Amino acid sequence: MSEMTNRSPDEFIAARVRDLAPSPTLAVSDRARALKAQGIDVIDLGGGDPDFITPAHIRQAATDAMNAGDTHYVSSAGTPALRQAIAKKLLVDNGIEVDPIGGVVVTPGGKQSLFESILALVGPGDEVLVIEPSWVSYVPMIELAGGRPIPVALRPDDNWRVTPEILAAAVTPDSRVLIINSPNNPTGRVLDQAELTAIADLARDHDLLVFTDEMYEKIIHDGNQHVSIATLPGMAERTLTFNGFSKAYAMTGWRLGYVAGPKPYIAEIEKIHSHSVTCATSFVQAAGVVALTGPQDFIPDMVSAWDRRRRAVATGLNAVKGISCPLVEGAFYAFPDIRETGKSSVEVADLLLQEGHVALVPGVAFGQAGEGHLRLSFATSDDLLDKAVQRIGDVFGRR
Numbered sequence: 359m360s361e362m363t364n365r366s367p368d369e370f371i372a373a374r375v376r377d378l379a380p381s382p383t384l385a386v387s388d389r390a391r392a393l394k395a396q397g398i399d400v401i402d403l404g405g406g407d408p409d410f411i412t413p414a415h416i417r418q419a420a421t422d423a424m425n426a427g428d429t430h431y432v433s434s435a436g437t438p439a440l441r442q443a444i445a446k447k448l449l450v451d452n453g454i455e456v457d458p459i460g461g462v463v464v465t466p467g468g469k470q471s472l473f474e475s476i477l478a479l480v481g482p483g484d485e486v487l488v489i490e491p492s493w494v495s496y497v498p499m500i501e502l503a504g505g506r507p508i509p510v511a512l513r514p515d516d517n518w519r520v521t522p523e524i525l526a527a528a529v530t531p532d533s534r535v536l537i538i539n540s541p542n543n544p545t546g547r548v549l550d551q552a553e554l555t556a557i558a559d560l561a562r563d564h565d566l567l568v569f570t571d572e573m574y575e576k577i578i579h580d581g582n583q584h585v586s587i588a589t590l591p592g593m594a595e596r597t598l599t600f601n602g603f604s605k606a607y608a609m610t611g612w613r614l615g616y617v618a619g620p621k622p623y624i625a626e627i628e629k630i631h632s633h634s635v636t637c638a639t640s641f642v643q644a645a646g647v648v649a650l651t652g653p654q655d656f657i658p659d660m661v662s663a664w665d666r667r668r669r670a671v672a673t674g675l676n677a678v679k680g681i682s683c684p685l686v687e688g689a690f691y692a693f694p695d696i697r698e699t700g701k702s703s704v705e706v707a708d709l710l711l712q713e714g715h716v717a718l719v720p721g722v723a724f725g726q727a728g729e730g731h732l733r734l735s736f737a738t739s740d741d742l743l744d745k746a747v748q749r750i751g752d753v754f755g756r757r
């Protein structure tokens with residue numbers, strides 16, 4: 359065989375990608391799968407994929423659309439029917455007014471809408487404030503865009519509360535965007551009115567855009583309320599709202615999400631969208647319309663399953679030596695505190711995988727602020743969750 363290239367593979371890899379770490383949550387699942395392939399019975403609580411199947415009427419809508427020939431490219435920003443349904447949902451559920459023409463882009467998954475928006479609105483050297491612990495993909499996306507992620511570290515001992523002081527300490531004249539995520543992955547925190555007001559004050563005072571990731575808005579417990587920051591005074595013109603179908607409608611594999619906000623920004627996002635994915639899948643969008651406009655009664659059923667699981671996990675883990683697990687306010691993850699074990703989150707995750715055969719994500723994957731914690735996903739059956747908690751107790755012992 360002839361020599362392949364004179365340059366080493368490293369020389370061909372773009373500098374902006376070379377140092378990029380793969381998704382740590384997917385890495386956990388890969389390690390769990392590798393152990394399973396060796397015949398080891400691993401319980402994987404690393405992922406964020408609901409174990410519920412998409413409701414039948416939504417699946418039927420996709421099949422019907424496909425069979426009716428809805429198999430072509432559609433309008434890049436999304437089908438008019440889906441954009442209309444999204445605009446109506448945002449008005450009714452969230453109190454946000456957006457124009458379905460020019461104010462919404464439908465993307466293959468919410469992740470893509472975040473990526474396109476960061477690429478469109480974050481330039482080289484622009485600072486993006488990321489409230490941490492944060493979802494694992496914001497920082498790599500900002501880095502790919504050439505921006506500078508600035509962590510805004512919250513404290514577990516203050517229940518991960520956002521305060522004006524913490525925000526003020528992070529903002530600089532180069533700050534352009536602030537990313538918030540409520541309910542939060544991984545902490546489950548639902549931002550309250552005082553926190554939202556502090557964020558809105560900062561955004562107005564320092565002329566920032568706010569990107570609000572509201573993927574888990576339907577999964578909230580204990581009477582906590584989801585409030586969209588775009589509805590606060592003076593915020594509509596500086597807020598992009600991100601949402602999707604993965605979590606509320608158990609549609610992770612379908613890949614469907616969207617971004618909505620002021621037209622001047624959406625127009626730029628649309629350019630990237632049209633040159634990268636063209637459009638989200640046609641018949642998936644037809645199913646998205648039915649998801650938003652059809653019966654919603656399975657959502658409370660799903661939420662009550664998340665509620666049952668969060669209680670069982672918290673009770674089980676609080677009985678384990680070195681672990682303390684508060685009840686989460688929203689989303690479907692526990693974020694237990696393991697500081698009492700005296701070990702790092704990576705050490706504990708390794709120990710649990712090797713000795714307990716339970717895969718969890720080390721908290722440090724969500725930023726330095728997440729150190730001392732682990733993320734455990736409830737996206738598996740009650741029985742398996744129970745078994746996983748037993749195994750964690752076997753590794754650390756019980757109080």
Ligand SMILES: Cc1ncc(COP(=O)(O)O)c(C=O)c1O
Pocket residue numbers: 406466467468469470493539543571573601602603604610614615
């Ligand atoms: C906080 C957060 N944002 C965005 C996403 C992306 O969701 P999707 O691309 O499936 O819509 C996820 C998925 O886990 C998430 O947890």
